[in-house]
Structures are given as C-alpha cells and as structure tokens.
Amino acid sequence: MVILSLLILNKAGGLIFQRDFNEGLKKLSSNDYLVLAGTFHGVHAITSRISPVRNSGGGLEVLESDRFRMQCFQTLTGTKFLIFAEPNQPNIDVVVKRVYELYADYVMKNPFYQIEMPIRCEAFERNLVAYIKPK
Amino acid sequence: MTIYSFYIFDRHCECIYVKQWHQRDRTFRPTSSSASTVDSPVALASDRHSSTSSKLQNEVHPSSRGGRLSVQDDAKLVFGVVFSLRNMVRKLSGPDDSFISYRTGSYKLHYYETATNLKFVLLTDVKMNNLKVVLHQIYVNLYVEFGEFFSIEHPGGEGVAVELFEMGLDSFIRTIQD
Amino acid sequence: MQRGDSLNSPFVPFSPNPSIQQGTPTSTPPLKHTLSSSTSSNLRYSSSRKSIYDRHLNRSQRSELSKASFAFLFGEMVQYAQKRVNGIADLEKKLNLHGYSIGQRLLELLLWREGRSAKRETRILGILQFITTTVYRSIFNKPADGLEKSRDNEDEYMLIDNDPMVNSYISVPKEMSQLNCAAFVAGIIEAVLDGCLFPGRVTAHSVPTEQLPAKTVFLIKFDESVIERESVLG
Numbered sequence: 001m002v003i004l005s006l007l008i009l010n011k012a013g014g015l016i017f018q019r020d021f022n023e024g025l026k027k028l029s030s031n032d033y034l035v036l037a038g039t040f041h042g043v044h045a046i047t048s049r050i051s052p053v054r055n056s057g058g059g060l061e062v063l064e065s066d067r068f069r070m071q072c073f074q075t076l077t078g079t080k081f082l083i084f085a086e087p088n089q090p091n092i093d094v095v096v097k098r099v100y101e102l103y104a105d106y107v108m109k110n111p112f113y114q115i116e117m118p119i120r121c122e123a124f125e126r127n128l129v130a131y132i133k134p135k
Numbered sequence: 136m137t138i139y140s141f142y143i144f145d146r147h148c149e150c151i152y153v154k155q156w157h158q159r160d161r162t163f164r165p166t167s168s169s170a171s172t173v174d175s176p177v178a179l180a181s182d183r184h185s186s187t188s189s190k191l192q193n194e195v196h197p198s199s200r201g202g203r204l205s206v207q208d209d210a211k212l213v214f215g216v217v218f219s220l221r222n223m224v225r226k227l228s229g230p231d232d233s234f235i236s237y238r239t240g241s242y243k244l245h246y247y248e249t250a251t252n253l254k255f256v257l258l259t260d261v262k263m264n265n266l267k268v269v270l271h272q273i274y275v276n277l278y279v280e281f282g283e284f285f286s287i288e289h290p291g292g293e294g295v296a297v298e299l300f301e302m303g304l305d306s307f308i309r310t311i312q313d
Numbered sequence: 314m315q316r317g318d319s320l321n322s323p324f325v326p327f328s329p330n331p332s333i334q335q336g337t338p339t340s341t342p343p344l345k346h347t348l349s350s351s352t353s354s355n356l357r358y359s360s361s362r363k364s365i366y367d368r369h370l371n372r373s374q375r376s377e378l379s380k381a382s383f384a385f386l387f388g389e390m391v392q393y394a395q396k397r398v399n400g401i402a403d404l405e406k407k408l409n410l411h412g413y414s415i416g417q418r419l420l421e422l423l424l425w426r427e428g429r430s431a432k433r434e435t436r437i438l439g440i441l442q443f444i445t446t447t448v449y450r451s452i453f454n455k456p457a458d459g460l461e462k463s464r465d466n467e468d469e470y471m472l473i474d475n476d477p478m479v480n481s482y483i484s485v486p487k488e489m490s491q492l493n494c495a496a497f498v499a500g501i502i503e504a505v506l507d508g509c510l511f512p513g514r515v516t517a518h519s520v521p522t523e524q525l526p527a528k529t530v531f532l533i534k535f536d537e538s539v540i541e542r543e544s545v546l547g
Contacts, residue, residue, distance in 0.1 A: 024228070028226065039219055040223065046212055047239055050216065056239070056242070058240025060237050065228065065232050109384040111387075111391035112391075112484065123484040
C-alpha cells in the first residue's frame with residue numbers, strides 16, 4: 001500500500017494537517033499547502049453546485065491524474081481528508097476509513113487539542129506512520 | 136451510461152462551445168429524430184462579436200431547470216473548477232502532469248487539454264470509464280476539421296461549419312452511449 | 314413545581330478530607346407520587362420507583378464501559394481542571410483529587426464484595442499486592458505490570474503500568490511534557506492506601522522506553538508512621 005501524502009482540512013477550509021509519506025509529489029512550502037487547501041475547499045464546494053443531476057449534494061470524491069490519484073473524504077462535520085496515492089492503488093477506501101478512525105481516537109479524544117486548530121498530537125502521528133508506512 | 140454535457144474552452148479562458156443534454160432528471164430516451172430528444176444546442180461566441188449573435192441560437196430553458204444556473208454561469212463555474220484543479224495538479228506533481236478526470240457522488244467530469252491550450256470537458260454519469268481518448272478523438276476528428284470556425288478569428292464562416300460539427304459530435308456521442 | 318429543600322436531597326456534602334466533613338447522613342427519602350418533584354432532587358427514580366440505592370452492589374461487578382465514553386469524559390475532566398489552575402503541579406493535584414474521591418468509594422465496594430474472606434491488610438506488601446491485583450483488575454480488567462521497592466529510600470515503592478488506560482488517547486504537548494494524566498490513577502491509589510491506614514503520597518511519572526512509549530511509574534511514598542509500624546511488626 002503506497003500512500004504519497006495526507007492532508008486534513010477543517011470546516012472552513014484551513015489546513016490542519018499535512019504529511020508526506022512517500023516520494024511522488026513535489027515538496028511545497030507550507031504556505032503553498034495552505035493556499036492549495038483553500039483552493040481545494042472552494043473547488044469542492046463548486047463541484048457539488050455544477051452537478052447536472054438535481055439534488056445530488058455530493059462534492060468531489062476522486063481526482064485522477066497521470067501520476068497520482070487523490071481521494072477526498074468529507075465527514076458529516078465538514079472535515080475533509082485528502083489522501084494522495086499512486087494511480088492504480090486499490091483499496092484507498094479502507095485507508096481513508098482507518099485514518100478517520102485514528103483521527104477520531106487520537107485527535108478528538110485528546111484534551112489538549114483545540115478543535116479546528118492545526119493537529120500537533122504525537123500519538124496520532126505515531127499511529128499514522130505505523131499504519132501507512134510500517135518499516 | 137449517460138452523457139450530460141460537453142464544453143470547449145479556448146486559451147483565452149472563454150467558453151466557445153456548450154452542449155447540454157437534458158437527460159439529467161429523466162432517463163435518456165434514445166430516439167432517432169431530433170425533435171423528441173430534448174437537446175438544446177447552444178453555441179456561444181465571444182462577447183466581442185455580440186453583434187453577430189443573431190445568427191446563433193441561444194436557447195436557455197430556465198423553467199425546465201427549475202431555478203438552476205443559466206448555461207453561461209454553468210460554463211463559467213465549470214471553467215473555474217477545471218482551471219483550478221489543473222493548476223493544483225501541476226503544482227503538486229510537476230508541469231507535465233495533467234489532471235484526467237474527477238468523480239463526485241453523482242457525476243464524472245473528464246478533461247482533455249491540447250497543446251494549444253484548448254480545453255475539452257465532458258460531464259457524464261459515474262460509471263463511465265476514462266474518456267480521455269474520446270475527447271482526443273473529438274479534437275482530432277471533429278474540431279480540427281470543422282471547429283476552428285468557433286474561434287474569434289473567424290466570425291464569418293460559422294453557419295455551415297457549426298452544423299457539420301454538431302452533427303459529427305452528435306453521432307459520435309450517440310455511438311459512445313450505446 | 315416545588316423547589317427542593319434539604320429534606321428532598323439525600324446527599325451529604327462529601328469532601329476528601331474526613332476531618333472537615335459536614336452535614337448528617339439522611340435516610341432514604343420517602344417515595345414521591347408526582348413526577349414533578351423528581352426535578353427538585355438530584356436522584357432519579359425509574360417507573361418502578363426504585364432509585365440507584367435500591368440496586369444490588371454486585372450488579373455492576375461484571376459490567377463494562379466503552380473506552381471511548383470514558384476517554385471523552387476524562388478528556389473533559391482534564392480540560393475542566395486545566396481552566397481552573399495555573400501550573401502543571403496544580404493540574405496534577407486536581408486530577409489526583411478527582412481520583413481520590415473515586416478511590417475512597419472503590420475501596421469500600423471492593424472490600425464489601427470480598428465478603429467473609431476479606432482480610433484487613435496490615436503489612437505494606439499486602440496492601441500493595443491488593444492494589445496491584447484486585448483494585449487494578451476491577452478498574453482496568455488487568456493487573457498492574459510490576460511492583461518494585463526502591464533501593465535508595467526505605468519508604469518508597471513503585472507500581473509500574475506499561476500502558477495506563479487513561480492515557481491511551483492523550484498526547485501531551487511539548488511545553489507540558491512533565492504532565493502525566495495518570496495522576497488521576499495515582500489519586501485512586503492514594504485513596505485506597507489512606508483508607509487502609511497507610512498514609513502517603515502517590516505521584517505518576519512517565520518513563521518512556523523504546524517498546525513502551527507510555528510506560529508510567531507510580532511512586533508511592535509512605536509516611537514515617539507507616540515505616541515505623543512496619544518495622545515494629547517485624
């Protein structure tokens with residue numbers, strides 16, 4: 001399972017977590033990632049608007065390009081998880097679910113974490129790395 | 136296997152061709168005559184040649200859409216989405232990567248950009264596979280032959296070429312849908 | 314709707330320090346016939362007019378609690394304490410206090426459940442064994458991972474927990490790295506010791522290792538009186 005990187009956006013579209021696990025995407029500055037997150041938040045909103053099917057209510061879920069494939073999971077509370085993986089990587093759904101579970105455990109149950117703020121939970125990162133990139 | 140709409144954007148970021156099929160809210164009825172299929176072919180010229188707009192059909196059916204966006208607004212939004220995503224992909228994985236398609240819960244958008252920065256966009260239902268080849272075919276066979284007359288450089292020669300293009304496009308799309 | 318007065322409330326103001334206890338114990342209040350009065354007291358009555366005091370004490374012996382529920386509650390407890398203190402030492406003291414009141418009740422319950430075979434512990438090793446097995450098992454469903462006696466000090470003992478359950482979802486930020494939320498469990502231990510007449514202080518210290526990044530040591534420091542008594546007992 002090769003995951004290239006993970007981004008988490010809060011309700012307002014601000015970037016609260018970003019981490020690269022494998023090579024494949026270019027390294028950008030933190031400012032670039034912030035801008036990217038904001039742009040994506042807007043694009044996601046528009047994609048549900050231009051839907052040709054009435055009352056669809058869903059935003060962008062999968063984005064494909066030549067070199068990577070991005071899956072966006074939006075929770076019921078508006079938090080978005082963006083997973084970047086290789087184009088022919090199967091079972092990204094499983095990965096997304098597991099990452100969400102880790103988020104619900106180690107971020108939400110942490111009394112020192114402020115909601116919607118950047119994630120600085122050591123247990124979350126430790127478990128994430130252990131799951132995505134076990135050595 | 137439904138195709139909802141088709142857009143062409145030129146390199147000046149204008150929408151030069153829009154075609155929408157109204158199977159959005161109903162099931163597609165494959166019939167042969169053009170009258171019963173509720174097509175609304177809308178060809179838009181750039182704003183600079185609004186004086187020649189009388190030649191063009193500009194049908195918009197707001198009533199059937201029930202308060203949704205007009206065609207022009209739709210086209211603008213689609214262009215915005217496509218442009219932003221293309222830049223995002225370029226930024227993330229280098230200038231030679233290009234975004235191919237994206238899928239939401241209800242539709243799929245396919246994108247193809249030519250070397251001349253001409254952008255072809257196709258909105259279909261979720262089950263369609265990668266239609267980049269189809270878009271490439273549309274470009275090569277139909278646009279290159281008949282479609283150049285859409286650009287603002289050739290305002291005059293629109294009449295015949297538009298029809299030929301549309302006929303070709305129509306038949307091509309129908310073969311895909313079946 | 315009538316306002317509650319002291320007759321309706323069966324609660325005695327409870328404080329951790331028995332010397333400053335106020336109020337008198339009351340008997341079970343008479344059954345109420347109107348539902349509106351239940352809003353005036355804190356006690357909840359089911360439709361069969363039974364309150365929590367009518368339940369058998371062994372009813373919850375084998376019951377389990379969802380770890381997530383506890384984690385959220387404990388997280389709120391930590392946040393609540395954090396707002397009212399300034400300083401890590403104060404925060405640990407507050408958590409210790411929360412655990413203390415739980416430990417007092419837990420001790421009574423566990424000794425009652427042992428029934429006739431219950432033995433009152435008089436030796437230090439005995440009470441520490443009791444904590445390591447019985448108390449720990451009743452709360453966390455597993456015994457503690459180790460018990461050691463300090464070589465340097467006569468009055469210090471160490472209880473080791475490789476992965477305290479209360480800390481499982483908590484990541485302490487770097488600027489508060491001295492804080493260990495297992496101070497809560499330390500409070501429970503301290504209350505059990507106090508209740509069995511082994512006064513002392515219990516503190517929680519994290520000693521992370523490679524394999525066990527959450528390893529915690531509870532340092533138990535007994536009072537002078539306990540050590541003297543222990544030496545007299547031989």
